[in-house]
């Protein structure tokens with residue numbers, strides 16, 4: 243029987259060397275297999291022990307088992323070492339410095355018209371008004387007839403209306419009613435009063451449309467805010483107090499208002515509302531055409547025919563209604579001289595608010 247040539251010392255040095263030089267887990271695994279796998283060098287030594295004479299078998303067997311344990315431990319240590327190294331390298335790449343100043347995100351902000359709308363709503367809500375909205379596409383009954391503007395009434399000529407063509411298949415739904423883009427927010431007064439009984443206080447912000455040429459103070463679409471208060475004994479005095487309070491809160495300075503006679507088909511009496519000029523405090527300047535006053539809104543006491551249109555008895559109820567341009571309010575607040583800037587989408591303009 244041939245005695246196997248076993249050089250454990252050499253084997254140990256060779257394996258130890260290879261383990262220490264291993265760069266990654268895969269290489270280490272290969273080394274492990276090469277020595278301790280099924281056909282590994284050391285495994286074969288252990289298998290060949292039976293062929294040794296007994297005295298030598300015990301000695302070599304002990305040494306071989308010790309070497310097996312030694313290599314196992316060595317491999318485990320190396321695994322830890324490699325994992326540690328990977329962790330450090332990853333940390334180097336994915337390192338987060340929590341003390342570093344952050345990148346500033348570019349945040350947008352609300353459009354000046356939205357800001358003015360929000361502020362207006364807030365002030366009226368504090369005075370007990372609810373915010374109500376209505377459709378932008380209206381029937382001619384809501385936009386004109388119910389507001390005391392009959393077909394042959396000359397007031398219908400005040401607004402050049404954008405009429406809509408109805409698709410054939412929808413014509414039956416609203417009988418004999420032409421559709422249009424609402425020319426004012428007043429139809430919402432009608433819609434609201436048909437569904438809700440007085441006393442009521444509402445404001446109606448919304449987009450309105452006019453078929454007209456644009457210039458510095460005219461746009462084909464703009465924003466209005468409508469107001470309506472109805473109760474047993476609502477008078478012009480209530481109106482004046484509420485509107486003065488609104489302007490003072492909105493412009494954050496003391497403001498005087500005055501009423502001038504005006505005409506609107508849906509109010510009687512009707513008046514134009516002026517407020518003291520912000521630029522000259524009423525002394526007269528170029529902003530107010532040297533009158534000391536700025537035209538701010540149209541208003542009046544709800545016309546009896548409007549109450550009748552919604553089924554309320556004008557003898558039991560009275561109230562005021564008003565309408566003003568949100569664009570105009572914003573132009574006054576921010577001293578903007580061209581309404582078209584609001585709709586131009588020019589960031590140089592918008593970033594100023």
Ligand SMILES: [Zn+2]
Nearest residue numbers: 519522527530
């Ligand atoms: Zn002035």
